Amino acid sequence: MKNWGFKIAEPRTLDLDKADLKLYSKIVEKVPSARRCLMCGMCSATCSAANHTNFNFRLVHHKLRMGMFESLNSELDKCMLCGKCRMLCPRGVNTRAVIYNMRIVLDNMYYKNI
């Protein structure tokens, strides 16, 4: 059959029926304060890594909450674990522990399978 060069684009809709929300509950188990997040963006506003990269902790956290963790591994490497975000969080979320535990959980899922 002739290839006309057309493709069907993958749907980019976030489908909460299929999303895996268990991973996030694992992190919340370790860092219960994460549940309190308001998504205000103070963490990403003060982030020292965000000055030089497109790292956005608020978005990373949100994506994990919604079960979108495919692209998060490379994102997490941008964080230097300096903890500045934690000093500002108005809801007392232990943001550094969130990143730290995300790395552990995601490492176990991905890196070991490579």
Added chain:
Amino acid sequence: MENKKSVLIIGAGPAGISAAKSLADDNVNVTVLEKEHSFGGNINNWAKLFPNFKDAAEVKSQLVQNFENNKNIKILYNKKVTELKKHNQKWIANTSDGEVFESNATILSTGFKVFDAKYKEELGYGIYPNVITSVEFERMYKDGKIHTQQGSVPKRIAFLNCVGSRDEKVGNHYCSRICCIAAVKQAIEFKELYPESEAFIFYMDIRMAGQFYEELYRKSQEKHGVVYIRGRISETSSTIDKKVQIKAEDTLAAMPLRMTVDMLVLMVGVEASETTTILSKQNNIDGPYGFAKSIDIHTADNYSNENGLFLAGSCKRPLTLTESIADGKSAAFSVIDYLKQTK
């Protein structure tokens, strides 16, 4: 015998009842006209109240404490006022059953009604079986069980804020103020009944502008794991097994979102009641959106432009129960002041 002044109060909701009590305590003759067969107005739609989960029926009975001993108060039921006019320094009210009431001063405490969710056709209320309003949720909770039309407990429930509020498409630009906190309250109640189920709240802003509201919001996240999604639901559809499919945008991730829930609760907003609009227009004191207009929101909020016609409660704008009760008392003070001046 002294010639006692008489005051007519239209509406026996929280504001009207509070005003009546304060006036009667000051030895004024009060007649309250209520269109329903019971007092309490919109309190009757609530099982428990935010932010402290107090029993609504308890508040209702507290409002009329010691009323039976008070000879100054008369509450008349099934009296719908259709016409209110000033005549020779007296206020004349006509009811639908042909009765006429005369008074020295009248308080309008005709309250609000909830937005009719059928106007937001895209949300499927009245079309799909498991799309309900927050008022219906409250009624179910009063009966002790939240259930779908099929009779099962929802494994997933979603609440949608701002239905009929902050929406140019239905002509309501304003915020109804009580729905955000009501959604938080209902989500907590749902999770307390069914901890294994999931609860989602769709919102544009979470407006927790009251004492202990923010704390309740925090508790809903921390203790009950209620999930908040910033984005308004654009449309719903029904699946073959009578679930509700939702389309929205997750605006925090800038991605379109889709999900299926067993039940969708529409947090319906506050609108001026019919009687509020009709009586306000008759006396040229109608403000935006059919609410009644006070002279000055800061300093003369219980006064209308008509001498001797006073305003109390949510006939002016969306108010919480707490505010309505306080406003009723405040209106009574304005009326007492007025009666003294008019002799």
